[in-house]
Amino acid sequence: xxxxxxxxxxxxxxxxxxxRRFTADDADLLIELDSDPAxxxxxxxxxxxxxxxxxxxxxxxxxxxxxxxDGDLGLFAAYEKDGGAFAGWFCLRPEPDGPRDEAELGxxxxxxxxxxxxxxxxxxxLLHKGFTxxxxxxxxxxxxTVNRGSRNVMEKLGMTLTGTLPTPADMARVEGxxxxxxxxEITRSAWERR
Ligand SMILES: CC(C)(COP(=O)(O)OP(=O)(O)OC[C@H]1O[C@@H](n2cnc3c(N)ncnc32)[C@H](O)[C@@H]1OP(=O)(O)O)[C@@H](O)C(=O)NCCC(=O)NCCS
Numbered sequence: 001x002x003x004x005x006x007x008x009x010x011x012x013x014x015x016x017x018x019x020r021r022f023t024a025d026d027a028d029l030l031i032e033l034d035s036d037p038a039x040x041x042x043x044x045x046x047x048x049x050x051x052x053x054x055x056x057x058x059x060x061x062x063x064x065x066x067x068x069x070d071g072d073l074g075l076f077a078a079y080e081k082d083g084g085a086f087a088g089w090f091c092l093r094p095e096p097d098g099p100r101d102e103a104e105l106g107x108x109x110x111x112x113x114x115x116x117x118x119x120x121x122x123x124x125x126l127l128h129k130g131f132t133x134x135x136x137x138x139x140x141x142x143x144x145t146v147n148r149g150s151r152n153v154m155e156k157l158g159m160t161l162t163g164t165l166p167t168p169a170d171m172a173r174v175e176g177x178x179x180x181x182x183x184x185e186i187t188r189s190a191w192e193r194r
Contacts, residue, residue: 011076014125017118019076019090022062029077029086030054038111039088042147045174065093072134073103078122080113087113090122092130092139101137103130107153119153127157131188140185146176151184158194159184 012019022029031054033039037046049058065074075091088109094100105126107119130136142165143150165181167174186194 012125012129014121016081017087017122018079018081019122021066021071022075022077024063026077027055027059030058033088033108033110036111039108042144042174086110087118090126092126101135103136103139105139105141120156123153123157127191131191136188138185138187140183142181142183144176144181145179151182154184159186
């Protein structure tokens with residue numbers, strides 16, 4: 001899936017990735033990403049997200065987020081610069097009713113894009129933008145205790161393990177859910193000292 005660059009949608013550029021805002025036409029990208037059992041392993045236990053859930057809930061909520069946070073925060077589509085393939089998404093997103101200077105970092109990449117440092121590269125750039133341009137005070141990230149890949153990204157970013165989390169009821173059947181989840185944080189001052 002190669003897409004021409006629309007400059008109005010551009011959000012962030014890294015050495016190897018371009019991040020842009022999603023549009024109402026992007027349901028298929030999200031549906032395809034969430035249809036890979038390996039991608040969904042630690043999210044749903046491998047089950048695909050229903051296309052109508054993407055169309056009726058996820059995508060509208062992403063677009064509403066741009067309105068809420070002036071296009072500065074939310075979920076962003078990532079493309080590989082070399083070849084233009086859709087790589088997945090990253091997010092830097094406050095709680096809907098939470099303080100705007102505290103945001104969750106997240107990432108979900110297509111399997112074809114794993115193992116090349118993209119999650120770390122995109123997240124590093126998001127932390128930089130968040131702390132230098134967007135007035136972030138703190139960024140957090142959460143994952144399942146057993147999601148080693150995701151935790152490695154958080155640790156490479158210099159985030160600190162700050163707590164453990166109970167497994168949400170709807171994730172009880174996911175492999176490793178008995179080990180619960182973990183939360184990592186990084187404050188602006190810790191990021192500046194890193
Ligand atoms: C987790 C995920 C984002 C990692 O993306 P990635 O681009 O492959 O990660 P990176 O290449 O930046 O890897 C960062 C570090 O973690 C390691 N790593 C990545 N995936 C790993 C895995 N499955 N197991 C162990 N280590 C892993 C890398 O080797 C690298 O460490 P290194 O530099 O010391 O070699 C990707 O596998 C993914 O999207 N998975 C499905 C969705 C998901 O689980 N998202 C997180 C939900 S909280």
